[in-house]
Amino acid sequence: xxxxxxxxxxxxxxxxxxxxxxxxxxxxxxxxxxxxxxxxxxxxxxxxxxxxxxxxxxxxxxxxxxxxxxxxxxxxxxxxxxxxxxxxxxxxxxxxxxxxxxxxxxxxxxxxxxxxx
Amino acid sequence: xxxxxxxxxxxxxxxxxxxxxxxxxxxxxxxxxxxxxxxxxxxxxxxxxxxxxxxxxxxxxxxxxxxxxxxxxxxxxxxxxxxxxxxxxxxxxxxxxxxxxxxxxxxxxxxx
Numbered sequence: 001x002x003x004x005x006x007x008x009x010x011x012x013x014x015x016x017x018x019x020x021x022x023x024x025x026x027x028x029x030x031x032x033x034x035x036x037x038x039x040x041x042x043x044x045x046x047x048x049x050x051x052x053x054x055x056x057x058x059x060x061x062x063x064x065x066x067x068x069x070x071x072x073x074x075x076x077x078x079x080x081x082x083x084x085x086x087x088x089x090x091x092x093x094x095x096x097x098x099x100x101x102x103x104x105x106x107x108x109x110x111x112x113x114x115x116x117x
Numbered sequence: 118x119x120x121x122x123x124x125x126x127x128x129x130x131x132x133x134x135x136x137x138x139x140x141x142x143x144x145x146x147x148x149x150x151x152x153x154x155x156x157x158x159x160x161x162x163x164x165x166x167x168x169x170x171x172x173x174x175x176x177x178x179x180x181x182x183x184x185x186x187x188x189x190x191x192x193x194x195x196x197x198x199x200x201x202x203x204x205x206x207x208x209x210x211x212x213x214x215x216x217x218x219x220x221x222x223x224x225x226x227x228x229x
Contacts, residue, residue, distance in 0.1 A: 031215070033215060035217075035219075040221065041221055042121075042206050042219030042221050042222055043161070043206070043219045044219070045216045045217060045218070048216070055215075056214060056215065056216050090160055090161070092160075094215065105163050106163065106217065108153075108160030108161045109160050110158060111160055
């Protein structure tokens with residue numbers, strides 16, 4: 001049973017460029033959340049996708065956008081990259097939304113390390 | 118505004134002894150609290166959670182205690198094992214949301 005997978009593992013981009021990160025959820029999961037973890041910090045919630053729609057969003061600018069596909073995989077897009085966007089980007093998958101039960105067992109992928117120079 | 122705080126960046130404990138990791142929060146509306154463990158080059162792994170209506174939840178060697186009046190929770194690991202060496206994150210969520218709010222983490226080292 002494959003867990004959450006993310007690609008690529010590492011990525012180096014230049015300021016002003018655009019980047020797309022990809023995530024495949026754990027088998028059987030239909031909900032994907034994205035988090036940004038800066039160095040020395042805990043993960044920060046970016047947004048969540050369920051049924052191909054953005055359901056919840058954290059305090060991130062519109063430069064951060066996403067998409068969920070019919071097979072439940074997801075992409076995170078960041079436009080006009082800033083140096084401060086350098087971080088580990090984590091994808092987490094779960095089954096259903098909060099209102100179907102308590103949160104918690106979100107399964108995280110290993111992350112994509114993005115470096116903006 | 119850091120709503121979930123882990124004030125100890127690191128903790129060192131001898132194998133077999135108890136590890137106690139602490140977490141404080143400021144938002145009294147948090148409904149669920151969770152602990153995650155993270156090894157290098159891996160994503161966080163869910164450990165244990167507790168509802169705000171409880172004050173204790175136990176799962177094997179791991180017990181989480183919640184003190185709502187003090188807005189404080191702790192994770193006890195007994196006995197500690199070298200394999201427990203990792204970064205531990207405390208997280209919280211509000212009612213009717215999957216959004217997790219994480220602390221900054223505590224690095225636990227268990228030595229022989």
